[in-house]
Amino acid sequence: ELKVEQNPLFLSMQEGKNYTIYCNYSTTSDRLYWYRQDPGKSLESLFVLLSNGAVKQEGRLMASLDTKARLSTLHITAAVHDLSATYFCAVDWGETSGSRLTFGEGTQLTVNP
């Protein structure tokens, strides 16, 4: 059974600070996805990481994937209040690529002024 663990589960940080969210998974996979969810809303795709060493950046967020360590990171640079949300990583382990995802529990991020 694939296990996907995120840490921390809760993160409160000040505006302007940097922090990293970690996503560890228990089985071989070279596809990992990051999503954002605002309270009461649906999920919005942030990044798709498709190979070992993949790095993607969008604004103040940067995601990376190390398939050998079975680890992905989501780095937040100079946080702003608008980044407050819950962030999920999801690992693909389907026989058909991208068909079967297991999600982490989510990291609830609060950015304080």
Add this chain to the structure above:
Amino acid sequence: NAGVTQTPKFQVLKTGQSMTLQCAQDMNHEYMSWYRQDPGMGLRLIHYSVGAGITDQGEVPNGYNVSRSTTEDFPLRLLSAAPSQTSVYFCASSRDGNQPQHFGDGTRLSIL
């Protein structure tokens, strides 16, 4: 550009009732999935499909049925609702593994 459309948005059922949650996408995506999200938890995969006529079980399939007769539609049926099925249900679709899944707005289901 509708994307993934789920209906209804809210539903209250009594224990033992059956119902179908509808999901439709207009992006010609082959892959479709149903998830449930419980408070404080991530999403758990119920059933998924890699194309019309092809479905398979996810992590938590018991109590749910699916079918995929067309590319566009992927309904989820609750056979005999139980309070443990109270949850928010999300449908998602994607073209392939190189693209992210697109999620619908969700159906908030309460079973009394």
